């Protein structure tokens with residue numbers, strides 16, 4: 001993976017010491033909260049309902065085992081023994097003390113991590129396909145381009161105070177696992193006419209109060225032009241984006257108000273001026289970064305391991321876990337192992353320090369020390385030999401990380417909601433817990449098959465509820481928690497915003513409502529049809545009738 | 552008027568605290584209770600004078616229970632007095 005150069009290291013260390021000084025000045029009374037607040041936010045430190053919360057960036061979702069062990073240590077020493085992996089592939093600690101935060105940041109810096117640009121109206125951590133570098137359907141490792149974007153966007157002076165926060169996602173694969181169409185900018189690696197790698201560029205996607213699917217801005221952008229083009233895109237947005245209204249300040253509003261064509265024209269005009277300037281990426285620089293992502297020393301293996309096949313045959317539990325949690329790797333004999341952070345009845349995305357340490361050990365033993373965080377709030381061991389999967393599965397079971405439910409109804413995305421978040425209008429986690437418990441029976445869960453269910457505790461949509469096949473939004477209705485249901489959302493290459501099915505449900509009725517929706521699907525699906533397939537074929541009517549009766 | 556008290560988060564560790572007659576407490580039952588707008592304003596002014604110790608003071612409405620304890624009317628505030636409902640081993644509820 002990419003290793004910091006001296007410049008990165010210097011900047012991050014300076015930032016830690018600067019923040020230490022700012023914290024001291026706040027505690028001594030020299031700085032007021034008004035003065036201090038923006039400074040702590042610039043370092044990822046929020047104040048939530050019960051305590052401070054520190055959001056640490058996991059650049060494009062990639063972690064080494066050493067970094068994971070550091071996160072475990074921080075959870076254990078400075079926090080309450082756990083961390084929460086987020087839908088932006090980051091991790092949050094829920095109980096850090098202000099006085100100790102500079103020490104936490106100093107420890108993070110030791111393993112080339114930080115909390116910079118995890119808050120504020122800047123370019124946030126670029127997210128990527130969690131199978132980057134491993135996926136069988138990948139054109140090229142998107143992390144190369146994420147790293148180039150990271151270096152360009154970190155401390156970018158012109159884009160530190162954008163109209164709003166700005167999120168970029170990159171995928172190098174045919175199947176979009178990075179939800180690029182609901183990002184401010186989405187980038188897809190594509191092949192040019194001569195076989196060279198370039199980019200398809202999308203803009204103006206986003207969730208929140210006004211959910212929108214991105215528009216395609218360019219079919220093919222040559223690799224050398226990536227940064228100059230992004231710069232032009234950001235400049236046009238920075239100039240024309242609305243600063244008068246927080247809710248209208250995202251690029252999606254600009255793109256949809258003036259139209260994709262007008263936005264594209266403005267970008268192309270801006271780009272023409274800077275295209276061959278300092279931002280043009282020299283081939284050597286691309287090669288230097290590409291080298292940092294040289295694949296690990298894979299062994300030459302048979303495509304199928306007989307030992308692995310035998311284990312599946314012998315052990316039904318293992319076979320089930322393989323079927324739901326293991327994905328095809330680009331190298332013969334290897335596999336991608338997904339680690340679900342969604343045990344039935346558990347808190348989506350939470351991991352204890354012990355689990356983090358264990359997973360770091362498994363990464364060392366079976367995955368070249370590499371780990372990934374998925375935006376679905378799960379972890380990934382990207383490069384496991386098929387014949388090691390059985391031992392891995394047993395080991396995962398010993399730390400309660402073997403839930404065989406990736407991509408099923410048990411794999412719920414849920415934001416922290418009102419249990420932690422000061423902006424929440426309702427809780428999300430208890431709803432996720434009740435649903436995953438209701439559908440805990442594995443036979444039933446796997447019979448239901450592939451369905452995404454996403455929950456947000458307020459309209460900010462951190463739980464991506466609009467793009468869940470089933471979406472749940474918690475609202476406050478006269479002081480009571482109330483839940484709105486949307487159906488038909490998709491976060492993949494067929495991205496779609498779900499539609500509200502009807503009146504919402506009280507907290508004691510929402511789980512039954514979800515069960516009704518699922519039972520309806522089971523009763524009307526055709527052979528081999530997924531939940532979203534049935535919904536797209538029949539529309540909302542059968543579900544509406546089941547929920548609310550025929551009017 | 553409904554009963555009001557002042558809450559904030561402690562600067563050092565961010566934990567939830569309540570303004571008492573002579574300082575701050577982690578216990579809601581120790582809070583100084585206001586019964587009028589003027590009293591609330593006076594309490595808030597006192598709280599704001601402690602800006603070097605606390606963050607973001609604001610008033611919340613509470614009800615006095617039969618046993619004399621105070622209970623926030625809003626669910627959000629009730630959660631703040633206890634801790635996450637999904638981790639009853641954490642926050643004040645754990646003590």
Ligand code: SF4
Pocket residue numbers: 415416417418421422423424425456457458459460461462463
């Ligand atoms: S969606 Fe709302 S409640 Fe959930 S984490 Fe985001 S801001 Fe908080």
